[in-house]
Amino acid sequence: MDILSVLPSSYGYVIFTYLYSWIMLSYLGVKVGAARKKYNVKYPAMYSDKEQVFNCIQRAHQNTLEVYPQWLVFQTIAALVYPLSASVLGAIWVTSRFSYAWGYYTGDPSKRMRSAYGYIGYLGVIILSISVALQLLGVF
Numbered sequence: 001m002d003i004l005s006v007l008p009s010s011y012g013y014v015i016f017t018y019l020y021s022w023i024m025l026s027y028l029g030v031k032v033g034a035a036r037k038k039y040n041v042k043y044p045a046m047y048s049d050k051e052q053v054f055n056c057i058q059r060a061h062q063n064t065l066e067v068y069p070q071w072l073v074f075q076t077i078a079a080l081v082y083p084l085s086a087s088v089l090g091a092i093w094v095t096s097r098f099s100y101a102w103g104y105y106t107g108d109p110s111k112r113m114r115s116a117y118g119y120i121g122y123l124g125v126i127i128l129s130i131s132v133a134l135q136l137l138g139v140f
Contacts, residue, residue, distance in 0.1 A: 013087035014079040021094045028061040028101055053107040060101035071122060078128035086125055093121030
């Protein structure tokens with residue numbers, strides 16, 4: 001039995017969602033690298049004592065990395081049974097991380113909250129994962 005016969009055909013959308021998330025992470029990483037040069041923040045320093053904007057750019061990337069593993073797990077579980085819904089929810093979450101970063105890049109951390117719509121995607125895949133678990137346990 002090969003994986004293509006096990007997964008639903010619409011799982012291809014899920015894979016594209018993962019690729020989209022890779023693009024987002026790469027973009028955020030490149031922005032941190034460029035900010036290191038612009039604000040002269042040398043490795044291994046994570047933050048600057050002088051440049052608040054650099055710290056905002058770094059935090060946008062770091063915060064995304066902090067939540068990314070959990071999102072991957074829930075995205076994967078949800079997508080096993082609900083591939084199309086999980087893909088839409090995943091795309092919402094990934095897009096919100098761009099909004100989060102762009103808000104943070106202004107140097108005003110409160111503007112990162114323009115990305116609050118991302119909770120629809122994040123909590124959505126958690127709810128779908130709970131549904132998958134309950135189905136596997138025979139609850140419904």
